[in-house]
Amino acid sequence: MSWYTKAIEEKKPQKKTLWIKCRGCGAHIWASEWKQNLSVCPECNYHCSMTAQERINLLFDKDSFHELFENISPVDSLNFNDLKGSYKDKIEANKKKSGILESVVTGHGKIKGFSVVTAIMDFRFLGGSLGSGTGEKILQAANFAYDYGLPYIIFSASGGARMQEGVLSLMQMAKTCAGVARLNKKNIPFISVLLNPTTGGVTASYAMMGDLNISEPGAVIGFAGRRVIEQTIGEKLPDDFQTAEYLLEHGFIDAIVQRKEMRDYLANVLSYYNR
Amino acid sequence: MSWYTKAIEEKKPQKKTLWIKCRGCGAHIWASEWKQNLSVCPECNYHCSMTAQERINLLFDKDSFHELFENISPVDSLNFNDLKGSYKDKIEANKKKSGILESVVTGHGKIKGFSVVTAIMDFRFLGGSLGSGTGEKILQAANFAYDYGLPYIIFSASGGARMQEGVLSLMQMAKTCAGVARLNKKNIPFISVLLNPTTGGVTASYAMMGDLNISEPGAVIGFAGRRVIEQTIGEKLPDDFQTAEYLLEHGFIDAIVQRKEMRDYLANVLSYYNR
Amino acid sequence: MVIVNGVKVSEKEKRQRLTQEKKSRNISAWDVVKISRHPKRPIFQDYLERIFTNFVELHGDRAFGDDRAIIGGFAQIGNQKVMVIGHNKGKNTTEQIERNFGMAKPEGYRKALRLMKLAQRFNLPVITVIDTPGAFPGLEAEERGQAESIARNITEMANIEVPIISLVIGEGGSGGALGIGVGDRILMLSNAIYSVISPEGCASILWRDAKFAPDAAKALNITAEALYKLDIIDEIIEEPTEGAHADYQQIAANVKRSLLRNLRNLSNISVYELLEQRFEKYAAMGKFAVD
Amino acid sequence: MVIVNGVKVSEKEKRQRLTQEKKSRNISAWDVVKISRHPKRPIFQDYLERIFTNFVELHGDRAFGDDRAIIGGFAQIGNQKVMVIGHNKGKNTTEQIERNFGMAKPEGYRKALRLMKLAQRFNLPVITVIDTPGAFPGLEAEERGQAESIARNITEMANIEVPIISLVIGEGGSGGALGIGVGDRILMLSNAIYSVISPEGCASILWRDAKFAPDAAKALNITAEALYKLDIIDEIIEEPTEGAHADYQQIAANVKRSLLRNLRNLSNISVYELLEQRFEKYAAMGKFAVD
Ligand SMILES: [Zn+2]
Ligand SMILES: [Zn+2]
Numbered sequence A, B: 001m002s003w004y005t006k007a008i009e010e011k012k013p014q015k016k017t018l019w020i021k022c023r024g025c026g027a028h029i030w031a032s033e034w035k036q037n038l039s040v041c042p043e044c045n046y047h048c049s050m051t052a053q054e055r056i057n058l059l060f061d062k063d064s065f066h067e068l069f070e071n072i073s074p075v076d077s078l079n080f081n082d083l084k085g086s087y088k089d090k091i092e093a094n095k096k097k098s099g100i101l102e103s104v105v106t107g108h109g110k111i112k113g114f115s116v117v118t119a120i121m122d123f124r125f126l127g128g129s130l131g132s133g134t135g136e137k138i139l140q141a142a143n144f145a146y147d148y149g150l151p152y153i154i155f156s157a158s159g160g161a162r163m164q165e166g167v168l169s170l171m172q173m174a175k176t177c178a179g180v181a182r183l184n185k186k187n188i189p190f191i192s193v194l195l196n197p198t199t200g201g202v203t204a205s206y207a208m209m210g211d212l213n214i215s216e217p218g219a220v221i222g223f224a225g226r227r228v229i230e231q232t233i234g235e236k237l238p239d240d241f242q243t244a245e246y247l248l249e250h251g252f253i254d255a256i257v258q259r260k261e262m263r264d265y266l267a268n269v270l271s272y273y274n275r
Numbered sequence C, D: 001m002v003i004v005n006g007v008k009v010s011e012k013e014k015r016q017r018l019t020q021e022k023k024s025r026n027i028s029a030w031d032v033v034k035i036s037r038h039p040k041r042p043i044f045q046d047y048l049e050r051i052f053t054n055f056v057e058l059h060g061d062r063a064f065g066d067d068r069a070i071i072g073g074f075a076q077i078g079n080q081k082v083m084v085i086g087h088n089k090g091k092n093t094t095e096q097i098e099r100n101f102g103m104a105k106p107e108g109y110r111k112a113l114r115l116m117k118l119a120q121r122f123n124l125p126v127i128t129v130i131d132t133p134g135a136f137p138g139l140e141a142e143e144r145g146q147a148e149s150i151a152r153n154i155t156e157m158a159n160i161e162v163p164i165i166s167l168v169i170g171e172g173g174s175g176g177a178l179g180i181g182v183g184d185r186i187l188m189l190s191n192a193i194y195s196v197i198s199p200e201g202c203a204s205i206l207w208r209d210a211k212f213a214p215d216a217a218k219a220l221n222i223t224a225e226a227l228y229k230l231d232i233i234d235e236i237i238e239e240p241t242e243g244a245h246a247d248y249q250q251i252a253a254n255v256k257r258s259l260l261r262n263l264r265n266l267s268n269i270s271v272y273e274l275l276e277q278r279f280e281k282y283a284a285m286g287k288f289a290v291d
Helices: A031-036 A052-058 A087-098 A131-150 A167-183 A225-235 A244-249 A260-272 B031-036 B052-059 B088-097 B132-148 B168-185 B226-233 B244-249 B257-268 C011-019 C029-036 C044-051 C091-096 C106-122 C139-143 C146-156 C175-180 C199-207 C210-220 C226-229 C250-267 C271-283 D011-019 D030-036 D044-051 D094-096 D106-122 D138-142 D146-157 D174-178 D199-207 D211-219 D224-230 D250-267 D271-283
Strands: A019-021 A028-030 A066-068 A070-073 A104-112 A114-121 A152-158 A190-200 A212-215 B019-021 B029-030 B066-068 B073-074 B104-111 B114-121 B152-158 B190-197 B212-215 C002-003 C054-056 C068-079 C080-087 C124-132 C166-173 C185-189 C192-196 C235-237 C286-291 D003-006 D051-055 D072-077 D080-087 D126-132 D164-173 D185-189 D191-195 D235-237 D287-290
Touching: A028 A031, A031 C175, A052 A104, A052 A114, A052 A260, A066 A131, A066 D080, A070 A087, A070 A131, A087 B168, A104 A131, A104 A260, A114 A131, A131 A152, A131 A167, A131 C199, A131 D287, A167 A190, A167 D146, A167 D174, A167 D191, A167 D271, A190 A260, A212 A244, A212 A260, A225 D138, A260 C054, B019 B031, B029 B031, B029 C210, B052 B104, B052 B114, B052 B257, B052 D072, B066 B132, B073 B088, B073 B132, B104 B132, B104 B257, B114 B132, B114 D250, B132 B152, B132 B168, B132 C286, B168 B190, B168 C146, B168 C192, B168 C271, B212 B244, B212 B257, B257 D051, C011 D250, C029 C199, C029 C210, C044 C054, C044 C068, C044 C124, C044 C250, C044 D106, C068 C106, C068 C250, C080 C106, C080 C250, C106 C124, C106 C146, C124 C175, C139 C146, C146 D072, C166 C175, C166 C250, C185 C226, C185 C250, C185 D030, C192 C226, C199 C210, C199 D030, C235 C250, D030 D191, D030 D199, D030 D211, D044 D051, D044 D072, D044 D126, D044 D250, D072 D106, D072 D250, D080 D106, D080 D250, D106 D126, D106 D146, D138 D146, D146 D174, D164 D174, D164 D250, D185 D224, D185 D250, D191 D224, D199 D211, D224 D235, D235 D250
Parallel strands: A114 A152, A152 A190, A190 A212, B114 B152, B152 B190, B190 B212, C080 C124, C124 C166, C166 C185, C166 C192, C185 C235, D080 D126, D126 D164, D164 D185, D164 D191, D185 D235
Antiparallel strands: A019 A028, A066 A104, A070 D287, A104 A114, B019 B029, B066 B104, B073 C286, B104 B114, C002 C286, C054 C068, C068 C080, D003 D287, D051 D072, D072 D080
């Protein structure tokens, strides 16, 4: 289910980089301008991926975010080895590379004064894949929202289920959705923000189950991989296939929100929650 | 909404008729054979319409059927007059012709021992149209099923809402569905049997809301009239458009059941109700 | 014995109840039909702009598409937060085509139901705004369950656990209108119509010629006044004499006042009472004879 | 500290729990894959014919179509009445094409969910039978919400108020399997597989070549034995040594016995307890480190 895991790997600007080459239009943008523009291309509006921390900084009231369940990390319970080495080594490398312990950061905080519980996936960590640790954190955060009666927002960015954990990763789809189901039953809003890319088992579980499904412009959102589908149907797919815009047209996304407007948008939506 | 009201008017065999001309294939069938075959053509399996009483005889255990709410009949509350005269006169003529007071017969009875509440529409009475009296009887029967916790079966055969009662007839859609909604809430099964023809406002209300939607072979079931749609799209529609078979293929019908198997089928389904 | 909406009502009582609303108007039902379809008549969008603030449009039925003939989302009216959902006719040809002249397909009704359930989750009252010639009578709509989608809405609206106000601003076209019209209150502009079938359709069936539409319009009792008399609607919102198109600000103000009053009246009812009253309201509709 | 399905479990305990089921089998994971896909392997239809009586097939998702890749309906097993729903692979080329090789589209998953809710109304336990290479990876499936339909099923199955038993008889292909697989009990035939991705798919990504599928099959832990060890499944139903295809009667009898036992065990649990236990079951799945 992780066809995308390898396909998209955003290059983040290094400290010393002077300019960024936009993956959308190829334009060269000064790194300072790129950063000021929230990693969105000023030429073509391409929304480049952000780290979980960058998104926290962007969306949450200053100093309001408190991390939860940060001590959870993956284990290589199957002793999974492929051509390029062990899952165990990959876990360590990814921890080091990203500075976080799992592909999602969970916590609670305030968006323009509105308290929410949140889970923010970070694509840098093993392609944002859904592993047992990811599922555990997302469920724990759902339970926290349930216990405190707070709206829950998940920001997804993921290549899908984490193959290296076998069926354990598949079952995280059921595990996380069990948390969503409890929120549904208690009428606690769950907002899903689907970021570029959200695919495979993540799309086919919590990410698609928001009371509101929101996305950023151009985000790739799909279940099966583009290449797999092209093989199945034997023709090339349209360019906008599996973009946020395509999904909106087909009825699966409530709104596409520019990154710079996301904070206001979410606060506005939260203001409608009337309990 | 009653495009069909005029379109289909089945000729029932008269006492003295020796043979029946099948509307499906044009074959001439001896009246006695026709009757023995439950008004189904032995040549082409065309299911001709039945009166409410014929259906009661066919489906319910001997002497088990008890009519309810039989004292309800239409009134011409709008003083509705068209080119061919008053609604008031039509009501009287239809009462006389059919021997019943409204387009539906309601009651309770047993099907192979299983107690149910039922409403059986009779196409002879004003084309089985949904008037205030029809709606009242269908709701009262739903309430009876609700109070006694019995499964509810509606047999629909109708050209749609009864124009001569204006919006009062339209509102019967909401009225009858309010009854269905209460059954849903109490988890009491509602089985809808859609007979030839079921169209317009009846299809767009209770008839389509069965926990099971069942039909007879070849029954015409639709919302908008065939002619109206052909005008809209400017082309001829496929022959099987709006047949039970077409609706099954498109996901709206659970099963198509031969008339001679209907009693066994319903009893079998009822045997699965486990409360 | 004649039952009027479930209770015996004397004609005198009936007339008295109407007096406060009834204006002696010398226009025919057909005149009202023409006003209700006037090309300059304010549409849902006009009320959205004038009455509501902070509109957050929400898209899609989560199964097939996003029908532009029905739109909806969070919105504010005064200080009251609501979910507003309505038929979306369009102001010019381009818009009208995109929005299919306000004729919704199954995905439109399914979106509307989704938003009503969302309102339930957020505990917001629902306002539905009705203005449609009818549900779209096309092949694809039929194929994807036009009847099913309307039937489901009518049924499930009976169980939606927040107040619902339905407002008919122009054409209340049959099942296509009722598909978002099962409200705790039904309000209607004085020149709006609400009908089981279009006058033209009725005339072509019962008069064998669509040119008898004016006769059918009269016979069908489709004006706000007639429907108030029949106890189908709860309130008539007065338009300027020439019709709502003559003064957008005035009609918007009248609609806003009425919506706020009705929202207030519904706000203190328990969910249990609300659903009981809604059931009783629709159970009482219709006129028939007993014995 | 290592958490195994939510609780600390000693390796010794683990091994003991397995002893009763574990057979010393000298076949590789890849051998099992091949048996699970054996052309003569019994499919859902074979069990329907041998184990269930009085099957009443129910059609349609009430929105778009009737997917032949998933079928379901009322049925009886012994004296127990149930709703049975399963992937429907087909026994010959004609059937396989009509049923899309058991690869369901959104309307298939939506039909399955509708039938589960129907089971709730009739108060019948649900048995789901899993045998699919995966959900159909086609344009139209994607367009109509393959992801949404699977996500909704997984979510709503958590709240279905009757017992659910899921039985993997052949291929348990990823989300396409899980879309009807959230049971209170998960049973698996001894040569069935259940995987997050097909061995070929995994090999072509992680080994850069599908021919490493046998390695991937081993690494992915997709056999019943492996999954029992991982506490993902509750029970292994033993097949004849050569595989289920060697003796249809025998495997049908084994499956029937197991289903009846599990139905019995679930029958006396209150709805509240049932849903609590279901939640806890899935909440406990997964292995991760804390600190
Ligand atoms: Zn660019
Ligand atoms: Zn014939």
